[in-house]
Amino acid sequence: MKLLKVLFLVFTVSFLVTSCFEDNDDNQISTTEINDFVWKGMNAVYLYKDNIPDLANDRFTSNKEYRDYLNSFSAPEDLFENLIYQREDVDKYSWIVDDYIALEQLFSGVSTSNGMEYKLFRQPNSTTNLVGFVRLVLNNSDAANKGLKRGDVFNAINGTPLTVNNYSSLLSSTSYTLNLATYNTNNTPETSDDTVVSKNETIALTKLEYAENPIYTTKIFSVKGENVGYLMYNGFTANYDSQLNAVFGNFKSNNVKHLVLDLRYNPGGSVTSAILLSSMITGQFNEEVFSTEQWNSEFQAYFETEDPESIINRFTNKVGGAALNSLNLQKVYILATDASASASELVINSLDPYIEVVHIGDFTTGKYQASTTLYDSENFTREGANPNHAYAMQPLIYKSLNKVGNTDYNNGLAPDIELKESYINLGVIGNENEPLLAAALANIEGSISKLETIKAKAKHTLKPFKDSNSFEPHLNEMYVDKKLPADLIRRNFK
Secondary structure, eight states: OOOOGGGGOOOOGGGOOSOEEEOTTOOEEEHHHHHHHHHHHHHHHOTTGGGOGGGOTTSOSSHHHHHHHHHTOSSHHHHHHHTOSOTTTTOOOOEEESOHHHHHHHHTTEEEEOSEEEEEEEOTTOSSBEEEEEEEEOTTSHHHHTTOOTTOEEEEETTEEOBTTTHHHHHTSSEEEEEEEEEEOTTOSOSTTOEEEEEEEEEEEEOEEEEOOSEEEEEEEEETTEEEEEEEEOOBOGGGHHHHHHHHHHHHHTTEEEEEEEOTTOOOEEHHHHHHHHHHHOOTTTTSEEEEEEOOHHHHHHHHHHOGGGGEEEOOSEETTEEOOOOOOSEEEEEEOTTOOTHHHHHHHHHTTTSEEEEEESOOOOOOEEEOOEESSTTSSSTTOOTTOOOEEEOEEEEEEOTTOOOOOTTOOOOSEEOOOOTTSOOOTTOTTSHHHHHHHHHHHTOHHHHHHHHHHTOOOOOEEEEGGGGOTTOSOEEOOOOOOHHHHHHHTO
């Protein structure tokens, strides 16, 4: 059944019975006006539309019923959440914002950060006290300038001990002082006798606007006479695709025969960048299927009939018109952990049918769905967006399948060589003795004894609690800038 004509009605003040609020320009905006955008956008493209009765095309039988439904939600966020399918188990990643400028900055790699990435653990023999380990210090950040290092330990903020009840308020502040500590294992593999001892040392950190270059570091090692390229890549950010290509140009000119791709803390990002990276690793599969997309039933039927090629993503040999620097590898070593998500997993899953992917680390996050930004305009694009508010949505619109149809890896992708990071022995990123990198180099060398020694040293594990990504809930995204079929949207809403 066609959508009701009411869905294109402009809600005027004369019949609004809902609340109003002021936008950044002090204009009065009706909640219903924004709710109308929320329902229309979710009805059009939401991946799980078929599972939400309130999104059915024949849900409303009159203008009044539709208006009353929108008015029953006092805030757009409430309506949005009401339309989400199984928030805890299935759709953990759709979201709505009231400032799409900030959203666009996030996708371009610009955010507010002090440059410290960390993981929190429960202190031994305590159910409430926490201890934090710095796992990464971003280049040219406030934390880097203050001398903070990977492996540093902290147990308090501004002199207040970290607990399960106060960690969020303490660490979310714009500025705070880290109280450093020492973690003592007492030279035993058990954690029951471990202690955390405060040090008389502090570091004051401030969150500033920060544009992260996802190319954290690159190295070239020699193993048994062959060059091994190493790249730590921390986000699929389209702004840096050309720089990424230059990195592979350097690998290529140095006759790199093996590649260790470090995605251990990479939460995802642009699907286009994932395709480019995978094409740089390979090169021999140009124009072959990288991944396919599965949308809601309405969109899927449309694409399969009208434009089947549009839901196929293919390997490429170009970036912005320039030739890709491809290594033509038949095997790649990928370091990935529970902090590796979405586009990181897409690379692993989509390369797997073509070349040997040696996944070293831990099970990944388990995010195989992609989202796109919807604005309040006729075709949900930025052009013509309603000037009366800055709301935008980032709903899941499709799930990715690799060439052989593998998807729905809710529990993450399993490692080939399981090696959980030991925060007691993190090592230095890019150093050949850092455990995960050392494991990859040992595997390339073919040294089973070295690999077993590395595994044995990593058995001292703590009870994880939260990590710094908890404060950036939208980091684990795989997003696309994809033009939606205007004729399908017009057909639905007439």
